[in-house]
Amino acid sequence: MNKPTLHTCLSPALLHLYDVKNTVVVVIDILRATSTIATALYNGAKEIIPVDSIERCIQLGTQIECITAGERDGQIAAGLQYGNSSFEYPESFIKGKVLVLTTTNGTKLLHMALAKGATEIITGAFLNLSAVCDHLIAMNKNVILGCAAWKDKPNIEDTLFAGAVVARIKEHFSMNCDASHIAEHLYNFAKGDMYEFMKTNDASHYHRLTNFGLEKDIRHCLTIDVANVLPEYVDGKLVVQK
Amino acid sequence: MNKPTLHTCLSPALLHLYDVKNTVVVVIDILRATSTIATALYNGAKEIIPVDSIERCIQLGTQIECITAGERDGQIAAGLQYGNSSFEYPESFIKGKVLVLTTTNGTKLLHMALAKGATEIITGAFLNLSAVCDHLIAMNKNVILGCAAWKDKPNIEDTLFAGAVVARIKEHFSMNCDASHIAEHLYNFAKGDMYEFMKTNDASHYHRLTNFGLEKDIRHCLTIDVANVLPEYVDGKLVVQK
Secondary structure (H helix, E strand, O other): OOOOEEEEEOOHHHHHHOOOEOEEEEEEOOOOHHHHHHHHHHOOOOEEEEEOOHHHHHHHHHHOOOEEEEEEOOEEOOOOOEOOOHHHOOHHHHOOOEEEEEOOHHHHHHHHHHHOOEOEEEEEOHHHHHHHHHHHHHHOOEEEEEEOOEOOEOOHHHHHHHHHHHHHHHHHOEOOOHHHHHHHHHHHHHOOOHHHHHHHOOOHHHHHHHOOOOHHHHHHHOOOOOOOOOEEEEOOEEEEOO | OOOOEEEEEOOHHHHHHOOOEOEEEEEEOOOOHHHHHHHHHHOOOOEEEEEOOHHHHHHHHHHOOOEEEEEEOOEEOOOOOEOOOHHHOOHHHHOOOEEEEEOOHHHHHHHHHHHOOEOEEEEEOHHHHHHHHHHHHHHOOEEEEEEOOEOOEOOHHHHHHHHHHHHHHHHHOEOOOHHHHHHHHHHHHHOOOHHHHHHHOOOHHHHHHHOOOOHHHHHHHOOOOOOOOOEEEEOOEEEEOO
């Protein structure tokens, strides 16, 4: 039997090159949307509604009972209540609640995958690496690892995560994809200390965030399996797949 | 004094994200357009006219005294005389002649850089790595390492070359570009035996070409400085910059 295919798409601006239909798309936005999503759902959030603009986020906040959250340039966006750090969403705060989250890169990719007819859209982060990998192996369908990137420019942290997934699941897939090999090599090189790797490589996100004193946040986002749920996008909402 | 910037663009489909104006763009198409260009010019070709279609290539062949060359799917394209291998262009054959070369990925990127107003467009390959690096350092202008990729998908060999350039010249530039770091790491990992790296990593180009028995060609295209000229694109033609 032929194995399903595995591709890594390094930027939303390249998604049109891949056959998204009949495919599981993993949306990857390590710093920090998909890390926050994993954390909030792991800590019991009822659901997360990702939206692509601050206006839409504020609007939903007036229509349904929810928490509105999102950042622009590393600060809580004007008109919203919370930011984009996992540490803002402990169980004591988020359990049972609806979170409306606006992010730029991650939400854009998610909506693109939806528009292109992906079979299933899930989100991935180091925090839920095993849940993502176990699921992809079990599904036995074609997979696209979709890096949200930074304003469409490939970034180190999303590529590292794609590489971590490739390293774990590649035996189960047919992989004719140079970007996947590049990602896997980067991960294998960096996995001993990803934080140090980000720092020494001047990863652009690293600098953007540490300017706002968020070193602790970055370290957390590079920690494996501490929020090991599987967020799936269903009917406009991210929920934990049981 | 501020250093000029250095960016790596992993695919023509991402070029719009970079500020091409007032920039030196290095067009990279290792397998095999820019390797062939370096070889033919090193061996004394008068000039190379890169064109984006077989039709245009055939048409020029009827208008000027020249050699027409190009491949599609690894075979000499119907209506053209020669292919895309460096070994077809020894000095005894190419010296003093005009070569009209049609390539898909490389020519497309070259024309895009031109349309976007690049200050200077040169082509890079391992065969002329030192000439490229020495020139970029001497110019002291912003640089974009433009990978031609494969049908817009990032590929290993062009990324490797970008990494080789980054490794050699980065001290002279300001580099806030994750793709450049990724490329440099890939190169540092692979540089001991790039051919073996391409082979073990199932590089898609490697497989496409070896299917046509071109192992020797690939090994040649990964050899450093054996055709160490600087091809510059001026008035529609690639010529050796003196």
